[in-house]
Amino acid sequence: MTTNLYVLYGGKSAEHEVSLLTALTVLNALDKQKYNVYPIYITKAGIWCSLGLLDHELTDVTELQAEHPDTRPAASIGNLLCKLFSEGTEQKVVLPVLHGTNGEDGTVQGLLELMDVPYVGNGVLSSAAGMDKVIMKDLFAQAGIPQTDYTALLQHEWQSDAERECLRIEGRIGYPCYVKPANLGSSVGISRCDNRQDLCRAVHIALQYDRKLVIEKEVIGREIQLAVIGNDHPQCSVAGEFIKELDFFDYDKKYKSGRLIQQIPARLTDDIHSRLMDLSIQAFTALDGAGLMRVDFFVTDDNDIYINEVNTLPGFTKISMFPTLWEKTNGTTYAQLIDKLIELALERHERKQARNYRRDE
Incomplete structure (x- = not known):
């Protein structure tokens, strides 16, 4: 057909x-x-x-x-x-x-x-939860997945009393920290803060993109990414990382300059690699994932692991990590990966059609 x-x-x-x-x-x-x-x-x-x-x-x-x-x-x-x-x-x-x-x-x-x-891809719930960084982190906390300290900030709270919110953030998170729009990706609207002046400026920038923000305590570590595909029985790729020139990888650096070096598999011990793969599947399951998901972690010099975020619709540009991870994992080509994701979409839809939507009399 x-x-x-x-x-x-x-x-x-x-x-x-x-x-x-x-x-x-x-x-x-x-x-x-x-x-x-x-x-x-x-x-x-x-x-x-x-x-x-x-x-x-x-x-x-x-x-x-x-x-x-x-x-x-x-x-x-x-x-x-x-x-x-x-x-x-x-x-x-x-x-x-x-x-x-x-x-x-x-x-x-x-x-x-x-x-x-x-x-293709995640459903309504997993897409919404994966997009909202606050909800996502709340679900990870409930699932026991290790992550850095974080707090949410709503626009009306900031407008009502910015001084109060600064004190709350400083007491709970401290500096350095990152301010991010809760519902955005590709590093848009994200700022690193070393002091209150930075914080106020960062909140002003981020509120241009969303009414809800997440503020996170900085983690010093390598950024490791893994790719998950599947429905009820998800599979995880090997881990990869970008070798990058800047401490913070902003939008222009990520998508416009092309100055990236991918390290796949990432330089990790076998135990840490295995742990990251297990946590990736756990994160996928916690969000009720389907189809595909990229899971991002920080790994410190002491081999402490912190989940950063997931991307429920990761990019497929020529420098994107997701398709490259699968090619390095088992030789899956770009075209084959798309075919697999389409098969998973059809599989999930077929199962939905088998549901009974009528109450038996």
Whole structure:
């Protein structure tokens, strides 16, 4: 049976450009003999645009962008989805490569659940929990996964009494610390703070991106990443790390400069490596993960382990760690990895269809 594969990218998010880079790589890697590939571009205004059936190699992200005369997001979504998903008998799968807000936070996943179509990646709950760093850390704490000290800060709390909140943060977390928007990724809006002046400036920056922030005590250690794929029986890759020039790896350094060295497998003892793999599966399970998840840790010089965060929709750009980890783990190619994720999406959807949604009389 022919499979129609709809790739969603762009989006109303600060990570719009990152999504375009991921989409370019994914779309070029897909086997056009196996899938009918339909790129679906979501503009920064939230308008959904179909680029039609893709049958050629793409050379630049500008080819992935389009404008639509309809300026009403709801109308563009409804018209497009009804047209695409109601026609034909082909097997249909959605592959979201949307990063950040309105992409990996459970909103698109909820829409696809209502449309009753299979989609790659985590479901509504795990996407939302993985995106919200405060909820994520609360769940890790409940699961007993080691992590650094943290606290949440809401916008109205800061606006009500910034002095009080500074004192609370200083007493509970101290300096140095990191201030992050709770619902964003790709290092956007993140600042390191050494004193109160830094803290106030960092909060001001982060509140531009989210009403909820997380403040974390700094951990001095190497950043180690692992990749998990699966549904009920997840598997974990070997660990990897980036060798980087700066203490803090910001957005421009991560996505624009390309000056990265991947060390796979990471330089770890066998015991620490095994422990990280176990904790990665534990984190995946704690968030009720499905499909894929990248799990990030800090490992100190004393071999203390702290989970940093997870990414429920990790990037697939040419410098992304997730696909490289699987290639180094068992030889899985980029295209094979996408095929596997599509298979997992279909497997999960098939199980959902077997549920009984009626109460027996």
